[in-house]
Amino acid sequence: MHFWDWRSGYNFQRLSAKVQPGSIDSEAGIFALAFDRSGSRLISCEADxxxxxxxxxxTAVRSPCAFDHNWL
Incomplete structure (x- = not known):
């Protein structure tokens, strides 16, 4: 999963699906993503x-993006 700031275009986080014990390496994938009704949690449905x-x-602190462009 790659998370982007839509204003600046900055990719601020990348996550890789980790294979669960007992699964094979080819099962490290994500089939679907959706937010819950509140919009505060992201739910993933994975290949494993x-x-x-x-x-x-x-508790995270927002820091200024190094890649801060005005796209307007």
């Missing part, structure tokens, strides 16, 4: 038959 739920790190 797992569902993962991601939530925002509320």
């Amino acid at each position: 038959k797992t569902i993962k739920v991601f939530k925002e790190d509320e």
Whole structure:
């Protein structure tokens, strides 16, 4: 998964699907992503038959992007 800032175009985070114990390497993939009804959690459906739920790190500090362009 790649996370982008839509204003600046900056790719601020990249995550790779990790293979779960007992799975083969080819099962390290993501089939679907969706937000829950509140919009605060991202849910992934993965090839290794797992569902993962991601939530925002509320303690994270927003830092200025090194790649900050005005695209207008």
